[in-house]
Every structure is written in structure tokens, then in C-alpha cells.
Amino acid sequence: MLTVRDLSVQVATPSGAKTVLDGLSFDLKRGETLCLAGESGSGKSMTALAIMGLLPEPMCRIAGGSVKLGDLELTTLGPRGYRDIRSVRVAMIFQEPMTSLNPLMTVQDQLAEVLLEHGACNRGEAPARALKLLQDVQLTEPERRLKQYPHELSGGMRQRVMIAMALACDPEVLIADEPTTALDVTVQAEILDLIRALQKDHGTAVLMITHDMGVVAEMADRVVILRHGQEVESAPVRDLFAAPQSDYARELLAAVPRLGTAPPRPEMEKGAPVLEVSDLSVRFDMRGGILNRVQARVHAVEQVSFTVRAGETLALVGESGCGKSTIGKALLGLVPWQGSISVLGQQTHGMGPGALKPVRRDIQMVFQDPGASLDARMTVGEQVAEPLVIHGLSSGSEMSDRTAELFRRVGLSPDMMQRYPHEFSGGQRQRINIARALSLSPKILVADESVSALDVSVQAQILELLQSLQDEDGLAFLFISHDMAVIEQVADRVMVMRLGQVVEEGVRDAVLHSPRHPYTRRLLSAVPVPDPTRPLPERQAGDASGTPVLPVGQSPEKLILRDLGAGHRAAV
Incomplete structure (x- = not known):
């Protein structure tokens, strides 16, 4: 054909x-x-x-x-x-x-x-x-x-x-x-x-x-x-x-990551909490009728709580639309939210853009779509350097040197700095986004599908880079991903979300190797295995309900997580 x-x-x-x-x-x-x-x-x-x-x-x-x-x-x-x-x-x-x-x-x-x-x-x-x-x-x-x-x-x-x-x-x-x-x-x-x-x-x-x-x-x-x-x-x-x-x-x-083959995570003493989230909820109003009044709300995230310590990686997994990316955006104040978010001990609730500016220096985000998060009219070098300009950290030749070093750290050549985003492949654009997020030397990095656009060999390089940054600087990660094999490589703890709520959480090996909630087991059963001789598994049907949308005044029933020991909890 x-x-x-x-x-x-x-x-x-x-x-x-x-x-x-x-x-x-x-x-x-x-x-x-x-x-x-x-x-x-x-x-x-x-x-x-x-x-x-x-x-x-x-x-x-x-x-x-x-x-x-x-x-x-x-x-x-x-x-x-x-x-x-x-x-x-x-x-x-x-x-x-x-x-x-x-x-x-x-x-x-x-x-x-x-x-x-x-x-x-x-x-x-x-x-x-x-x-x-x-x-x-x-x-x-x-x-x-x-x-x-x-x-x-x-x-x-x-x-x-x-x-x-x-x-x-x-x-x-x-x-x-x-x-x-x-x-x-x-x-x-x-x-x-x-x-x-x-x-x-x-x-x-x-x-x-x-x-x-x-x-x-x-x-x-x-x-x-x-x-x-x-x-x-x-x-x-x-x-x-x-x-x-x-x-x-x-x-x-x-270089292909295979679920079940990751070595044990080294036991490292984790630092003090750098990110504390309590009862975080994100809801979006839906208007309608003759007077365009609020008739229903989308409950994208519903009363989610977690803590991330310095040097720790918390992985957030779940199906599309479960609220993973929304949590990441809420942490940086990019969507309206309710509850409590504390970054390095500083409460961010009620902060305006000016007050949030120094906070955002400590918490940065790598967005899911590398093409949509780069400005088509600016060179990639200007975009990686822009956070340094905004926060007044460097200028002139010093800024050029720092930008070139960031390009080298993510596996790109400094002579690419004068190009525009459309001149790069999808994987290369994602590396540019990672370089930009690292430019301010943040304490917390929210990685929203940060390696999903990368081929396996570059993915391995980026994961090794992120691990070295964590080891050197005690960087904390909120790692949002749908790739369970990658999560097994990087995570200390795993939190599984469904319909805006947490259904299971715990240390990596407990959640990935001994899942207790049916939803977690379904996620793991759907992971493609790099073995063409393996028979295709029977698929279990996905959620048909999507993100909860309820009339004003109603809320989803809050799930109760039962303690299974050693910090492993799952919804009853």
C-alpha cells in the first residue's frame, strides 16, 4: 500500500x-x-x-x-x-x-x-x-x-x-x-x-x-x-x-526500562519536609442557563494530602483526567485551589503574583506538552535564560555561560541556543524545558510527564541527570508519569490517583509489587512489556465515569485509606 x-x-x-x-x-x-x-x-x-x-x-x-x-x-x-x-x-x-x-x-x-x-x-x-x-x-x-x-x-x-x-x-x-x-x-x-x-x-x-x-x-x-x-x-x-x-x-x-527489574532504591536519609499539602481541592465552575449561573462543579482534585522531603521523589500516577497535572499546576498557583500548600515552610494560600515570585524560584515545573510550553517567537537560548533575567540572577556573558552549561547538562549542544523551537524534535524540546526548569536551581521540581516524549536512550540519560541533581543538591521531586517502569526507577514513594482522589499510597515496592487496590492492579496489568513473544494480556475496561461533575452543593464521597502497615495505605 x-x-x-x-x-x-x-x-x-x-x-x-x-x-x-x-x-x-x-x-x-x-x-x-x-x-x-x-x-x-x-x-x-x-x-x-x-x-x-x-x-x-x-x-x-x-x-x-x-x-x-x-x-x-x-x-x-x-x-x-x-x-x-x-x-x-x-x-x-x-x-x-x-x-x-x-x-x-x-x-x-x-x-x-x-x-x-x-x-x-x-x-x-x-x-x-x-x-x-x-x-x-x-x-x-x-x-x-x-x-x-x-x-x-x-x-x-x-x-x-x-x-x-x-x-x-x-x-x-x-x-x-x-x-x-x-x-x-x-x-x-x-x-x-x-x-x-x-x-x-x-x-x-x-x-x-x-x-x-x-x-x-x-x-x-x-x-x-x-x-x-x-x-x-x-x-x-x-x-x-x-x-x-x-x-x-x-x-x-x-536502555529499555522493564517493570520489575529496577534495583532497590538506596537508603538515604531524607531531609526536612520541603512541600506539605493538606486537603488540597481544585474545582472548576460550570455555568449555564439564561442567567449564566454556576450550575455544577468539576471536582478535579478532592481533599488530597501529602508531604515531600528534601532528596525524596514522590511519584503521582493515575489515568488521564484523574487530577495529576492539576495538582502540579495548583502547587505553582496556576489554577485556583482550596486547602493548604506550604513550600519550604511558607504558606502560599492567598498570595498574589508578586508574593509568589520568590516562592516559584524554589518550586519549578516541567510541563507535559513541550511544544505548547515554549514560545515560538523566542530562541530556545533566550527561553532557558529568561528565568535568570526575571529573577535578576545574572546578565551578560555570565548568563550566556550559565545557559550554555544548562544545555550541556541535558545533552544538547550550546550551538543550538540560537535556534527556535520548531527546529527541534519533540524529545529535544522536552530537554529544553527541563533545562529551563533547572535554571533557578529549585529545591522542588514538579515533573509532569517530563520524559514521556523522550526516546529510551535519552530518557535514561535524563533520569540519570535528575538522579544526580537529587544526590548533589537534595532536590525533591513530584514526579507525574504514566510510565510505571520509569516510576519504579525513580520513586521513593508512589501515590495512585483515581477520579481526583488518592486510592493507594506507600513506598515504591509495596505499591508496585504488592498492590492492594483493584485500580492499581489494573494500571500495572496494562503496562506494555518489551517482549514480542509474550501473549497479549486481556484488557480490563477503563473508567467510564471520568472526572466527577456534580451539582453545586454536592461533593464526591471522601475515600478512607486503611493503614496496611509500613506506611502502605489503600482505600477500603
Whole structure:
């Protein structure tokens, strides 16, 4: 269905044309899944953009080769020709949902736009078709989501909307660029099952781009490993995992975190509490009626309490929409909240922006979506240095030196400082965000899916970097992640959230190896295992209820955590 031969892509640089994809060839057959794997910047996403005719011209161009969709040569098509085949014959799920969705249009309008543009239905049928698409991707409360805007959805919800848009016209070829990066493990499992069902029903061919070798093992028929724009190895998935032929493939597989293999966390004496949270609640009003009065409230976080000590890592896990990211934003005063938050002994309740400024120097956040949290009009060097300017910590050559050192610490070259965010891969943008968060030498770092966009080898480097920072400076982490294998590597304690409340908490080994709550067990059972010979496990259904929405005056029933010994607690 898709034939790529000797595909080469070049980008314009001040020193001349640079080849970023060099002579790539592969075939994709009906009903087959081919995975492109490799480090950030290896050319995976560039391949997808070249196939879709979305390379940013004139800065980037196909320098040679052929791309055929059936008998149709794509490299000779003009804009009109590409518009005729996109979504209908070949569709793409993009890596960063927030930058791919229109912030000024509701979800329903964006889904309807795809359907109407390609004549899949008439205007009267579009709302019903849009609702069916959201139901197909198991989005909670689909009727309400249709009326919402992208900023009102969690990262995982936005990714599901993107998948629904890609599947709207039943394409022959689906290009999935990191389709589950922003999703928790249970939703990831559901989406992978959905893609498999689409293949079975329609014979859809899938070109999947991913850095998650567990997803590769579970989904791929064949794998192509890329490095520096060139093919390093191509093999059936079982052969690759059993006996990789190249040194790079062996390194890539060795870097994959596997649940249950992390060594015991070293016993270190933890310092004094640096973050104390008590009865934290975050609720959002929903207005309606003729007078636009508050009729209901979204209970995103409901009476959550925890403490983090210097040098300690508390991991926060749960499904998309459970309130994990909302807690992180509340700690920095980015959403309205109730309860008590104490940072280094200082209560932040009631503080205005001016009073919060010195507090935010001690608590920084790495946001979930690396593209949406960088300013497209500023160079990345300016953005990493900006916190130093705002807090008056350095200027001139000293600031340039500190910024360059931050780039080196996260594995980027200082000569990249003059580039803009669009010139980097998704993984590289996330490293820039981490560098910016570290610029003020904070005492607490809220890492919201901070390594989810990184390939396994860079992920290992960043986790090692964060661990070294913790060892050197006693840095405390609130580590928000859906990757249970990563959590096992970094966490001292784990807190599991469901529907805005904590259902289980305790030391890492107790929660991950002896889970007591059914929800925790379901999360662990959904983790993809990097072993293609392992039979696919039976999936347990996810939560259909979503974030609690209740009439004014009502609150969710508070869960009571029972003490199971040694600090391990679970809801009865």
C-alpha cells in the first residue's frame, strides 16, 4: 500500500543544505504494522512529514527518492493533490496534540471540518458522526467533550481527539507519530487495541513512530531502526528483540526500562519536609442557563494530602483526567485551589503574583506538552535564560555561560541556543524545558510527564541527570508519569490517583509489587512489556465515569485509606 524508495530529505542551514534523511527504503503492506524506532532527531517524524507532503518549504525539501501510495507517486503531487488524499487515503496522528488542534474551535467543529472537507457526510449528519468518533476512541462523557475547547481537556483526552480526527474517513494508511506518548498505560492499551481492531476490520496499514519498545513489541510486524537519518537495521519484530544485529540496536534495547527489574532504591536519609499539602481541592465552575449561573462543579482534585522531603521523589500516577497535572499546576498557583500548600515552610494560600515570585524560584515545573510550553517567537537560548533575567540572577556573558552549561547538562549542544523551537524534535524540546526548569536551581521540581516524549536512550540519560541533581543538591521531586517502569526507577514513594482522589499510597515496592487496590492492579496489568513473544494480556475496561461533575452543593464521597502497615495505605 505504501512504497518508499531511497527517500532523502534536506534542510537549509546557514552553512548550506544538510541531509536529515538519507536513502530510506521500506514497504508497507495491507493490514501490516511497521514501526520506525530510534533516538530523537533520527528522522522518524521527518519521514512521516515527507510522506504526507507537510515538510516546511522552502526550508525543507525532498532531495530524492520515491513515495508511492498504491500506484500514485506522492512526491509529484501539488497542494490540491495532497488535500484530496489526506484523511481519505492516508492520515496522520501528530505527536503533540495541543499544537495540532485549533484552540479557537470546539472539538465538534474540528471533527466536523474533516468530515465535511472530504464529503464523508452532510452538515446535518456531522454532529452524530463526531459523537460516534469520540465514542470509538473511548473518550469519557463524549457529549460534553464535543462542546469543549482543546485547553479544557487533559493531555490524554486531546490525544484521543487527534486519533478520532485521523480515523474519521477510514484511511488506507495510518501514520501514527508517537500516538500514545501523552497517554496513561490503561488508555494506551485501549488505543493500541483500537488501532489493531481498525486493521482487522478495514485492512488498514499502520506506520507507527515510537520510542516505546514495549509498544513496538506489542504492535509491530516489522521494525526499522533509524539513526542520524539512516537505516541501521530492519527486521521482523521477533528477530530484532531476540538477536539484534547492530551495536546501536543492542544499545537501544538495553536502555529499555522493564517493570520489575529496577534495583532497590538506596537508603538515604531524607531531609526536612520541603512541600506539605493538606486537603488540597481544585474545582472548576460550570455555568449555564439564561442567567449564566454556576450550575455544577468539576471536582478535579478532592481533599488530597501529602508531604515531600528534601532528596525524596514522590511519584503521582493515575489515568488521564484523574487530577495529576492539576495538582502540579495548583502547587505553582496556576489554577485556583482550596486547602493548604506550604513550600519550604511558607504558606502560599492567598498570595498574589508578586508574593509568589520568590516562592516559584524554589518550586519549578516541567510541563507535559513541550511544544505548547515554549514560545515560538523566542530562541530556545533566550527561553532557558529568561528565568535568570526575571529573577535578576545574572546578565551578560555570565548568563550566556550559565545557559550554555544548562544545555550541556541535558545533552544538547550550546550551538543550538540560537535556534527556535520548531527546529527541534519533540524529545529535544522536552530537554529544553527541563533545562529551563533547572535554571533557578529549585529545591522542588514538579515533573509532569517530563520524559514521556523522550526516546529510551535519552530518557535514561535524563533520569540519570535528575538522579544526580537529587544526590548533589537534595532536590525533591513530584514526579507525574504514566510510565510505571520509569516510576519504579525513580520513586521513593508512589501515590495512585483515581477520579481526583488518592486510592493507594506507600513506598515504591509495596505499591508496585504488592498492590492492594483493584485500580492499581489494573494500571500495572496494562503496562506494555518489551517482549514480542509474550501473549497479549486481556484488557480490563477503563473508567467510564471520568472526572466527577456534580451539582453545586454536592461533593464526591471522601475515600478512607486503611493503614496496611509500613506506611502502605489503600482505600477500603
